[in-house]
Amino acid sequence: MRARRATTAVRTPGPRRHQYDVLVVGAGPAGMAAARAAAESGSRVALVDDNPAPGGQIWRDGPGILLPPPARSLRHAVAAHRRIALFASTRVIAAPAPHALLVENDETALHLHFHNLILCTGARELLLxxxxxxxxxxxxxxxxxxxxxxxxxxxxxxxxxxxxxxxxxxxxxxxxxxxxxxxxxxxxxxxxxxxxxxxxxxxxxxxxxxxxxxxxxxxxxxxxxxxxxxxxxxxxxxxxxxxxxxxxxxxxxxxxFGLVPNTGLAALLGCRLDPGPDAIGVDSCQRTSLRHVYAAGECTGIGGSELALLEGMIAGYAAAGADDRAVALVASRDRWRAFAEQVRTTFTLDPVLKTLARPDTPICRCEDVPLSAIRAHPDAWQAKMQVRCGMGACQGRVCATANRILFGWPVPTPRPPLSPARIGTLMLEDSPAPP
Ligand SMILES: Cc1cc2nc3c(=O)[nH]c(=O)nc-3n(C[C@H](O)[C@H](O)[C@H](O)COP(=O)(O)OP(=O)(O)OC[C@H]3O[C@@H](n4cnc5c(N)ncnc54)[C@H](O)[C@@H]3O)c2cc1C
The missing domain is CATH 3.50.50.60 (FAD/NAD(P)-binding domain)
Incomplete structure (x- = not known):
């Protein structure tokens, strides 16, 4: 019988350790395309996303939303594929071993072991x-x-x-x-x-x-x-x-003010980031600086869903060993990369936007830290230690990115847990032995 694990919260009775050929993190256009390409090439695939349904940002579901036909068809393909296990509403907590991630959902915590990993963690908004x-x-x-x-x-x-x-x-x-x-x-x-x-x-x-x-x-x-x-x-x-x-x-x-790539998990794993766009650096087949880790979609640079789909397919084929199919898509991907470059240069931010905040304007909105308290410090670490900038609920996702623009401070590499986690989950972090 075919597994249908598409849009509901995951139920994972039985062993808490699972082994896959390819693990994909992020089920937006890039992640779904990567999972399908890898599965079609014979790999056993797990697809993890922290939202209740696949689709990512552009194909976000909700009441009264009718997703476009390509989104529905890709979702259906992922849900129906017997070699794809979808872990919805599931967050990545830590990377306890080079080939394992610790994940958690409302019901349980799991170690997902993999041969190759594909990061499709998308982007978030830049708020200034x-x-x-x-x-x-x-x-x-x-x-x-x-x-x-x-x-x-x-x-x-x-x-x-x-x-x-x-x-x-x-x-x-x-x-x-x-x-x-x-x-x-x-x-x-x-x-x-x-x-x-x-x-x-x-x-x-x-x-x-x-x-x-x-x-x-x-x-x-x-x-x-x-x-x-x-x-x-x-x-x-x-x-x-x-x-x-x-x-x-x-x-x-x-x-x-545009989008910034989500690179936290990549940085935690030790993947090289490209300093200009602060995106995950990849080669022509979407492989990162770590041999067993690929990345696709907006975590590798902002470029829209068309580019994300192509990059996802290339990463999926390459991670599954179908290099010829990956290489066949490179020219199409590069055409959309040229579009992404046009968007980037067109919407480059005016430096005047760095000067809008006043001394009393909160920069870290979680901890209510104003500009005057932050700019007295030389870097993000000192601002965190001295005035709690970035220590609130969003863990710096908003203010660290803003401070990158305002002061040029590098975004700090996150430490586990990547998301708030249950104590029971954290206790699993030290025991990632293979299944
Ligand atoms: C808030 C927002 C709204 C947008 N709305 C539109 C729109 O309406 N129209 C449009 O053309 N473009 C929109 N975009 C741009 C859009 O992001 C891209 O065009 C496209 O969705 C990129 O696809 P992707 O697969 O690279 O990433 P995404 O679609 O962003 O998918 C990434 C997925 O990974 C998940 N994820 C990330 N990290 C983890 C983790 N650690 N553990 C588990 N899951 C994780 C995310 O929840 C998300 O579901 C929006 C972007 C943002 C940030």
Missing amino acids: PFPGWTLPGVTGAGGLQAMVKAGAPVGGERIVIAGSGPLLLAAAATARRHGAHIARIAEQAPLPRLMRFASTLWRWPAKAVQAIALLDGRYRAGSHVVEALGDDRLRAVRIRQGSGTTELACDRLACG
């Missing part, structure tokens, strides 16, 4: 601090996207979307479909750069069509948030465009 950014009603642009897909009611709300990158238009379109009124989309990139970008889109016709479909009359280039205003809740947003400043009344502000 500005006065008022911690007010209730202020989120990231991708954060708004995720909330609306999860069923947050935004009907009738006035929303300002700000920051940078294609995600602003996608978030605006989703919110509008759910009944919100979009008051402004403030893109920091200047108009001439956007025009140059638009003039290259004929090379990627699907993207040109998508861009036209998302166009919005409230989109303003060369503009950015200066301040969010309100007392116990957001009331208005101050936006600068050129030399003028406008105040817009609104119920929500969704502000994100």
Whole structure:
């Protein structure tokens, strides 16, 4: 009988140690493509993701969301494949041995042993601090996207979307479909750069069509948030465009300055990171600096779902030993890498965005540490030790990344546990003997 372990929380009675040929972490487009490619090539595959259903960020499921046909078909292929075991709602806690990960879900903890590992851990939003950014009603642009897909009611709300990158238009379109009124989309990139970008889109016709479909009359280039205003809740947003400043009344502000690769697990394992983009460094077959570890998708650089799918397939084939099939996809992948490079240069951040926070603006929002307390320190470690910057619930996922931009501080390598874990799980960390 075929296993159907697709969209529900994992049930794992029996032994707590499992052996696979290929373990894939992250079930977004890259991870699903990698798992399918490896399984089709004869490998026994485990696919782990901390969300309840596969899809990652772009194909996030929720009430009233109809996933596009490619997403549904890939999900079905993964769920139905007899050589793929899906561990949903499952978090990676530690890497107790070179070929084993300790994972945990609501029911149990497991050691997953593998011959090869593929990291498809995606990206998260870059949030930069500005006065008022911690007010209730202020989120990231991708954060708004995720909330609306999860069923947050935004009907009738006035929303300002700000920051940078294609995600602003996608978030605006989703919110509008759910009944919100979009008051402004403030893109920091200047108009001439956007025009140059638009003039290259004929090379990627699907993207040109998508861009036209998302166009919005409230989109303003060369503009950015200066301040969010309100007392116990957001009331208005101050936006600068050129030399003028406008105040817009609104119920929500969704502000994100692009994406940054999730490299925590890779850094913990000892994979080399590329310093420029702070992404996992890979070779032409998506292999990292560790022979048995591959990486694909946005953890290797921001590039969108088309690139993530191709990289995932290449990594899956290569990890399963089907090198010829991997190599056959390299040219297509490189065409999408060229698109990613266009996006990167178009939406490069204006240095003025580093100067929005005032001395009393919280930078570490979990521990309520203001800019004035942080900038007295020479590096992230001192700021952590002296004023608790990065020691709160998000463990620096937000402020360490912001401090990388504000002060140039390298993001600290995480230590286990990678996520909060049960005591019983941590007790397993020292016993990763093979099954
Ligand atoms: C908040 C947000 C919203 C976005 N919304 C859109 C959108 O609407 N439209 C669009 O075109 N693009 C969107 N993007 C961009 C999108 O991320 C990419 O286009 C695409 O999804 C990248 O695919 P991926 O497989 O590389 O990574 P992702 O889709 O990010 O998938 C990575 C998966 O790995 C899981 N994961 C990470 N670390 C671990 C771990 N340690 N243990 C277990 N699981 C882990 C994550 O939960 C996630 O499910 C969004 C990005 C973000 C950050």
